[in-house]
Amino acid sequence: MNTAQQSMAEIVKETYQTVGLPLLDDPKMRVRNANVFYADKQAIFDVNLDIGKNQVISMIGPSGCGKSTFLRCLNRMNDTIDICRVEGDLLLEDQDMYDKKIDVVELRARVGMVFQKPNPFPKSIYENVAYGARIHGLTDNKVQLDELVETSLIRCGLWKEVKDRLNEPATGLSGGQQQRLCIARAIAVNPEVILMDEPCSALDPIATATVEELIHELSQNFTICIVTHSMQQAARVSQRTAYFHLGKLIEVNDTSQVFTNPEHQLTEAYITGRIG
Amino acid sequence: MNEEVMVGGHISRQFDLELDEIRSRVLKMGGLVEAQLDKTLEALRDGDSEAITDVEKLDRKVNALEMQIDEECTQILAKRQPAAGDLRMIIATTKSVRDLERIGDEAERVANMVQHAFDNDASVKAFKGLLSLGEHVKELLHETLNTYARMQTRSAVINMRKDQAIDDEYARVLVRLVNYMKKDPDNISDALDVMWAARSLERIGDHCINICENVIYLVEGEDVRHKAIDKVSEQLS
Numbered sequence: 001m002n003t004a005q006q007s008m009a010e011i012v013k014e015t016y017q018t019v020g021l022p023l024l025d026d027p028k029m030r031v032r033n034a035n036v037f038y039a040d041k042q043a044i045f046d047v048n049l050d051i052g053k054n055q056v057i058s059m060i061g062p063s064g065c066g067k068s069t070f071l072r073c074l075n076r077m078n079d080t081i082d083i084c085r086v087e088g089d090l091l092l093e094d095q096d097m098y099d100k101k102i103d104v105v106e107l108r109a110r111v112g113m114v115f116q117k118p119n120p121f122p123k124s125i126y127e128n129v130a131y132g133a134r135i136h137g138l139t140d141n142k143v144q145l146d147e148l149v150e151t152s153l154i155r156c157g158l159w160k161e162v163k164d165r166l167n168e169p170a171t172g173l174s175g176g177q178q179q180r181l182c183i184a185r186a187i188a189v190n191p192e193v194i195l196m197d198e199p200c201s202a203l204d205p206i207a208t209a210t211v212e213e214l215i216h217e218l219s220q221n222f223t224i225c226i227v228t229h230s231m232q233q234a235a236r237v238s239q240r241t242a243y244f245h246l247g248k249l250i251e252v253n254d255t256s257q258v259f260t261n262p263e264h265q266l267t268e269a270y271i272t273g274r275i276g
Numbered sequence: 277m278n279e280e281v282m283v284g285g286h287i288s289r290q291f292d293l294e295l296d297e298i299r300s301r302v303l304k305m306g307g308l309v310e311a312q313l314d315k316t317l318e319a320l321r322d323g324d325s326e327a328i329t330d331v332e333k334l335d336r337k338v339n340a341l342e343m344q345i346d347e348e349c350t351q352i353l354a355k356r357q358p359a360a361g362d363l364r365m366i367i368a369t370t371k372s373v374r375d376l377e378r379i380g381d382e383a384e385r386v387a388n389m390v391q392h393a394f395d396n397d398a399s400v401k402a403f404k405g406l407l408s409l410g411e412h413v414k415e416l417l418h419e420t421l422n423t424y425a426r427m428q429t430r431s432a433v434i435n436m437r438k439d440q441a442i443d444d445e446y447a448r449v450l451v452r453l454v455n456y457m458k459k460d461p462d463n464i465s466d467a468l469d470v471m472w473a474a475r476s477l478e479r480i481g482d483h484c485i486n487i488c489e490n491v492i493y494l495v496e497g498e499d500v501r502h503k504a505i506d507k508v509s510e511q512l513s
Contacts, residue, residue, distance in 0.1 A: 232357050259359045261497030271359045274285045 008275050011266055012246045019263045020253035022242075024050040028193060028223040029074060034088035036069055036078065043069045047088075047249045049242060051193070056215060056224045058234035058255070061244035062276050067227045070244065071195050074225060075111035076104050092192070109136050112186035116198040118178035120170035120185070125162050128170045128181055129153065132189040148188055156184040157214055176207025183214060187222070194218065196226040200233065212237050231271050235259045243267045282361055283427075291356055295365065298348050302369055302376075305341040306421040308334050309376050312383040313417060313480070317410045319390045320473075323400045331387040338380040345373045361494075368494035372424065375483040375490075379417065382476040382483070389473045393466070402470045405452065406477060409445050413477050413484075416442060420484040429495050429512055432488035436505050439481045446478040 027050035036044035044066045051057055051074075059067040069078065076097060078084040090097045097107060109132070120128050129149045139145055149166070153159040158180045162173070170181055179199060186194055196215070200208040215224060215237045228234050234241050234255065241258040243251045243266070251264040262268045269275045284292045312334045318327040349370050352358060358366055386406075393400050416438050423431045450471065457467045492500050492512070500508045 231359060235359070260363060262360050268282065268360050269285075272282065272362045273287050273291065274282065276287055 008266060008269065009246065012248055012250070015248055015250060015264070015266070018048065018249045018252055020251045020257075021240075022049045022249065022252040024052050026053065027051055028053040028093065030089070030091040031073075032089040034070070034073060034086070034090060036066070036073060036087070037085045038081070039083040043247050044073075045247045049249060049252060051223060051225060052240065053223055054219060054221065055240060056219045056226060056238040057240040057242060058238035059225065059227045059242045059244060060229075060231060060234050060270070061250075062270065063229075064246075065244040066247040067242075067244045068197055071197055071225060071227050074193070074195055075108050075113055077108075077113065079104060106136075109189040110191055111193040111195060112189065112191040114179070114182050114186055114194065114196045114199050117202050118175055118182050120173070120178050120181050123170060124167045125153075125170045125173070125181060126166040129184050129188045132185060136189050138189060152184040152188040153181075155187060155218070156180045157210065158184060174207070176203050176210055179203060179207070179211055180214065183211070183218070187218070191222065193223045193225065196224065198227055198229060201229060208233075231259070243270060245270070288356075294348070294352060294356075295362070298345060298352070298366075298369060301341055301345050301348070302373060303421070303425055305338060305345065305373065305376050306424065308338050308341070309380045309383070310414075310417060310421065312338065312380050313410075313414050316383045316387045316390075317407065317414060319387050320403050320407055320410060323390065323394060325391065325394060328387045328391045331384050335380050335384045338377055342373050342377040346370060364494045364497060368490040372487045372490045375486045379480050379483045382480050385476045386473045389469045389476075393469060402456075402466050403473060406449065406470065406474055409442065409449055409474060409477050412438075412442050412445060413480050416481055416484050420487050423488055423491050427491060427495050429492050432491045433505070433509050433512065435488045436485050436508065439485045440505065442478065442481040446474055446481075449474045 029051035031047055031049045031051075034044055034047040034049075035042065047070060059071065061067050069084075072078045073086050073090060074097075076086075078086055086098065092107070092111065095102070097111075121131060123131065126149055129152050130145050133139055133145065133148055139148065150159060150163075153162060158177060161177060162181075170178065173181060179202075183194070183199075199215075200211050203211065212233065215226065218224060219239075226234075226237065238255045240252060241255045242249060243258065243262075243264070245266050251258065251262060251267045253263065257263075258267060259271060262271065266275070284296070286292050312331050315327040315330045315334070318324050319331070349366050352366055356362070390400060390403055393403060416435060419431065419435050419438070423435060453467045453471050453474070457464045489499075489501050492498060492508070496512065498511060500511065503511070
């Protein structure tokens with residue numbers, strides 16, 4: 001670690017409280033005292049954060065800061081990692097997501113996820129969207145399924161491009177189309193929250209712009225949390241921005257404030273490219 | 277609120293250099309504008325036509341710097357997409373550069389009026405009545421440039437109060453000129469020229485305050501335009 005990084009680490013160590021506005025009235029999700037461990041190594045330290053309803057919150061921070069680990073806590077995807085342990089209270093509305101009685105499959109339908117690398121099922125375009133709805137018992141009726149697939153693809157701006165080839169393999173689509181299909185797949189099961197882990201990092205600029213536009217439209221009806229390495233993207237798509245550093249939540253504020261006049265010096269240092 | 281502006285220290289050394297160059301050019305432009313005002317006051321004091329020519333030559337350099345700095349700021353916005361303090365610096369710089377260029381124009385305007393008085397055998401003596409106002413404006417400009425160079429909000433507020441004194445002095449000059457015109461209608465033409473020159477000096481004071489407001493925005497992230505000075509002082513304390 002060089003001198004600048006050392007002093008930044010000291011600043012993080014001395015930061016005990018998140019600055020800005022991490023808590024909200026009537027949030028969609030509530031996180032209190034979240035601590036996450038990978039075996040003996042602690043990755044997230046005492047995070048308190050509310051996720052606002054029908055809003056986009058972006059999570060930024062240097063590599064290894066814990067933003068993706070935190071995102072995965074929000075739909076228990078960390079359960080798939082044997083050595084990962086999550087402590088604290090994480091609530092979806094008033095429901096404890098880590099309650100032993102919770103059906104984690106149903107939870108992940110309510111809190112859907114889109115990953116960095118588009119991962120359509122090795123099925124047709126139609127089946128990619130219909131599959132989730134079918135196995136979650138939303139509908140078995142062909143007419144209703146057709147309508148659901150069409151609506152989901154329209155909402156993701158993909159319908160016109162694929163309506164004449166719904167039975168073709170999804171893997172034949174371009175990267176940007178595949179990612180939009182994954183989003184369509186997520187929204188087909190009528191989630192309340194959509195988690196996106198660097199959804200555009202594998203896409204070209206045009207596909208990225210298309211997905212960002214889609215995020216903007218979806219935020220009217222869904223709560224969205226997006227992890228991104230692109231600060232410009234965070235500035236463009238989100239209403240709130242959360243900055244993580246070495247596992248701590250340093251600052252949460254309105255995006256416009258974070259990018260013009262952040263409160264914490266670490267936030268300023270990161271977004272101006274003085275640390276990374 | 278930020279109390280210190282981070283300058284330099286970017287991971288990209290090239291970005292540091294680009295910002296440094298812009299700052300240097302702004303300070304150079306400030307120096308040239310100060311020289312313009314100096315020469316203008318020289319012309320006011322001594323009726324020196326060489327000083328007037330110098331003001332015009334300096335104005336050409338000032339205009340060229342304005343364009344160069346604007347272009348460099350545009351390149352930074354396009355290439356670096358600056359945020360937070362860096363973004364505020366670029367915005368404050370483009371605005372301040374505009375104000376500096378306007379100060380140069382106003383100084384040139386005064387110099388041209390003195391030249392006009394010369395050319396028409398009018399009384400240059402009447403312009404000497406503006407020397408006190410001119411010296412106060414020159415001092416304010418100098419302090420403003422220091423405020424920008426050091427990025428100090430405290431001195432920005434002090435300068436804003438000084439401008440109020442300049443406005444008061446300008447008002448007194450106007451009263452004297454009106455009385456002068458009332459004494460003899462033949463004085464009106466000369467008095468009007470002096471009045472316009474006084475107005476230009478007062479406008480230089482206003483541009484200095486704009487620069488101080490930009491410094492406050494740069495350092496604190498607060499937009500204090502159109503606010504009373506006492507409110508600004510309260511907000512920053």
